[in-house]
Amino acid sequence: MVSAPLVGVLALQGDVREHRAVLEQQGARTVAVRRPEELAGVDGLVLPGGESTTIAKLADRWGLLGPLRAAVRGGLPAYGSCAGMILLANRLLDAPADQQTIGGLDVVVRRNAFGRQVDSFESEVEVAGLPGGPVHAVFIRAPWVEETGPGVQVLGRVSGGPADGRIVAVRQGDVVATSFHPELTGDTRMHRFFVDLLR
Numbered sequence: 753m754v755s756a757p758l759v760g761v762l763a764l765q766g767d768v769r770e771h772r773a774v775l776e777q778q779g780a781r782t783v784a785v786r787r788p789e790e791l792a793g794v795d796g797l798v799l800p801g802g803e804s805t806t807i808a809k810l811a812d813r814w815g816l817l818g819p820l821r822a823a824v825r826g827g828l829p830a831y832g833s834c835a836g837m838i839l840l841a842n843r844l845l846d847a848p849a850d851q852q853t854i855g856g857l858d859v860v861v862r863r864n865a866f867g868r869q870v871d872s873f874e875s876e877v878e879v880a881g882l883p884g885g886p887v888h889a890v891f892i893r894a895p896w897v898e899e900t901g902p903g904v905q906v907l908g909r910v911s912g913g914p915a916d917g918r919i920v921a922v923r924q925g926d927v928v929a930t931s932f933h934p935e936l937t938g939d940t941r942m943h944r945f946f947v948d949l950l951r
């Protein structure tokens with residue numbers, strides 16, 4: 753039982769500060785992860801929203817991709833929002849052929865899936881396991897989950913509009929991902945859910 757779990761937040765690019773602030777509000781301690789050594793001793797890992805191609809390239813250049821893969825495959829709980837979801841996917845669509853991922857989630861994720869007209873939008877998404885009504889979800893050039901493997905639980909789907917029914921929140925064991933950015937809305941339930949997994 754860890755009352756104040758230590759969460760490593762991958763800090764190469766993206767909305768690192770926002771994730772750290774919400775995690776700390778939930779009673780977690782956080783550490784910015786830019787080097788493999790900084791993964792030592794973390795109880796969980798958060799992969800922020802940002803630009804997944806940039807984050808993956810920087811992670812590769814800094815020698816972090818291998819250690820991140822090993823950590824997630826080895827059972828380190830992880831939560832990814834938006835670009836973070838892309839980084840956790842085992843397979844990508846609409847990505848550069850050489851785009852690498854950390855993997856760990858048995859899903860096919862389509863990048864920038866919602867298309868130009870709805871580049872960014874907001875919607876209410878019911879997320880399984882989060883009490884208190886739907887999450888106000890902010891999508892920014894967001895991916896969606898196109899296919900899920902047998903071990904993957906769908907936690908939430910878009911309801912209504914052109915993307916009706918699209919999967920935007922998933923979980924496989926202790927690996928969780930959302931297409932949207934709860935770190936930007938003041939709704940702390942997604943982070944609470946993740947921090948509770950680590951306790």
Ligand SMILES: NC(=O)CC[C@H](N)C(=O)O
Nearest residue numbers: 801802803804834835893
């Ligand atoms: N808000 C985001 O994280 C956008 C993700 C971005 N479109 C990507 O492919 O990485």
